[in-house]
Amino acid sequence: MSSNKENRINKQVEQYVSKLKIPKQIDLEMRHLVKCMISHDAFGNRNYKWSLNDFELGGRLGRGKFGRVYIAREKKTGFVVALKTLFKKEIVKGRVERQTLREIEIQSHLKHPNILQMLAWFHDSHRIYLVLEYAGKGELYKHLKSSEGGRFNEYLSAKYVYQVADALHYCHQNNVIHRDIKPENLLLTITGDVKLADFGWSVHAPSLNRETMCGTLDYLPPEMVGGQSYKHYVDHWCLGILCYEFLVGNPPFESKEQEETYKKIKKGYVYYPEYISAGAKDLISKVWLTHPLRGWLVYPSTNPNPKFTFFKCEFYFRNMSVYNRKSEKPDIMLRVEIERKIYKKHSKSI
Numbered sequence: 001m002s003s004n005k006e007n008r009i010n011k012q013v014e015q016y017v018s019k020l021k022i023p024k025q026i027d028l029e030m031r032h033l034v035k036c037m038i039s040h041d042a043f044g045n046r047n048y049k050w051s052l053n054d055f056e057l058g059g060r061l062g063r064g065k066f067g068r069v070y071i072a073r074e075k076k077t078g079f080v081v082a083l084k085t086l087f088k089k090e091i092v093k094g095r096v097e098r099q100t101l102r103e104i105e106i107q108s109h110l111k112h113p114n115i116l117q118m119l120a121w122f123h124d125s126h127r128i129y130l131v132l133e134y135a136g137k138g139e140l141y142k143h144l145k146s147s148e149g150g151r152f153n154e155y156l157s158a159k160y161v162y163q164v165a166d167a168l169h170y171c172h173q174n175n176v177i178h179r180d181i182k183p184e185n186l187l188l189t190i191t192g193d194v195k196l197a198d199f200g201w202s203v204h205a206p207s208l209n210r211e212t213m214c215g216t217l218d219y220l221p222p223e224m225v226g227g228q229s230y231k232h233y234v235d236h237w238c239l240g241i242l243c244y245e246f247l248v249g250n251p252p253f254e255s256k257e258q259e260e261t262y263k264k265i266k267k268g269y270v271y272y273p274e275y276i277s278a279g280a281k282d283l284i285s286k287v288w289l290t291h292p293l294r295g296w297l298v299y300p301s302t303n304p305n306p307k308f309t310f311f312k313c314e315f316y317f318r319n320m321s322v323y324n325r326k327s328e329k330p331d332i333m334l335r336v337e338i339e340r341k342i343y344k345k346h347s348k349s350i
C-alpha cells in the first residue's frame with residue numbers, strides 16, 4: 001500500500017473511532033477491525049459484488065422454511081455475520097417470490113439498534129444469500145420457554161417491550177408495518193438486546209389502508225379477523241399481546257380451536273393472572289389504547305401512584321400516542337369532524 005493511501009486510511013480510522021465509545025480492553029482490536037473495513041473494496045461502494053467467496057462458513061445456526069442460516073466470517077475483516085441461504089426453487093414452489101423481495105428491500109433499508117440489519121445480499125443460480133447481523137443469543141422465544149415458569153420477570157419484559165416499541169416506532173416513521181410481531185421473530189444479541197427480525201410479512205405503505213390477512217393466529221388484531229382494512233396500529237395490538245405473553249407465558253387469546261381464538265379476539269376479553277402487577281396491566285391496556293378500535297378494552301387504570309418497573313415503557317407510550325394523535329387521527333374522529341364542517345356549511349346556506 002502506498003504511504004499516501006496508508007495515511008488517508010489511518011486518518012479515516014481516527015475519524016471513525018472517535019465517534020465510537022470503545023472500551024479500553026478492545027481498543028486495539030476495534031482499530032484493526034475498522035482499518036480492515038475501511039480498506040475493504042466494498043467500503044462506500046454500493047456496486048461491490050459480494051459472493052460466497054467473501055465468506056468463511058461456520059456451523060449451522062438454524063433452519064427456516066426456505067433455507068438455512070450459518071454463522072460466517074467475512075474473510076478480509078474477520079467480521080462475524082449470520083448468512084441466511086434461501087433456495088430459489090423452494091421460494092418459487094412456496095409462491096413467496098414477492099414476499100422475499102419485499103423482505104430484502106425493506107430490511108436492507110432499515111437501520112435501528114433494535115432491528116436486525118441486513119448488511120448485504122447476493123445470489124447465484126440456486127440460492128439467495130442474506131448477510132445478516134449476528135444475534136449471538138438466538139431466538140427470544142427459546143429464552144422465554146426455558147425461563148422459570150415459562151415467563152419473564154417485569155424487568156426483562158419491560159426492557160424487551162421497550163426495545164421492540166422503539167424499533168416499531170422507527171418502522172412506522174418510515175411507513176413500514178411489520179405485521180408479524182411475536183417472540184419467534186425476535187432475536188437476542190450477546191449483550192441481551194432485542195433485534196426485530198423476519199420482515200417477510202412487512203409492508204411499505206406510505207398512505208394506503210391494507211387488507212391482507214397475515215401474521216400469526218394468536219396475534220391477529222380484531223380488524224384483520226373481521227376482514228376490515230387496517231393501518232400500522234396492528235403492530236401496536238401485537239405489542240400488547242407480546243407484553244402479555246412475556247409476563248404470562250402464553251398469548252391472551254390462545255385456544256385449542258381457531259374459531260374460539262377468533263371469538264376471543266373479537267370480544268376482547270383478557271384474563272390477567274393475579275401475579276400481574278397493576279403497573280403491568282396499566283401498560284398493556286395503554287398499548288391497546290393506542291389501537292383505535294379497542295378504546296373500550298382498556299383495563300381501568302388501578303394504580304393512581306404507580307411505581308414503575310415499566311417506567312421507560314410508560315414514558316415511551318405516552319410519546320407514542322402523542323405521535324399518533326398528531327400525525328394521524330383515527331378514521332372515525334376524522335369523519336365526525338368532516339361531518340360537523342359539512343353540517344355547519346349547510347346550515348349557514350339554509
Ligand SMILES: Nc1ncnc2c1ncn2[C@@H]1O[C@H](COP(=O)(O)OP(=O)(O)OP(=O)(O)O)[C@@H](O)[C@H]1O
Pocket residue numbers: 061062063064065066067068069082084116132133134135136138139187198200
Ligand atoms: N441473525 C441471526 N443470528 C443468529 N441466529 C439466527 C439469525 N438468523 C436466524 N438465526 C437462527 O436460525 C433460525 C432460522 O432462521 P430463519 O430466519 O431462516 O427462519 P425462521 O424465521 O425461523 O423461519 P421462516 O422460514 O418461517 O422464516 C432461527 O430460528 C435462529 O435460531
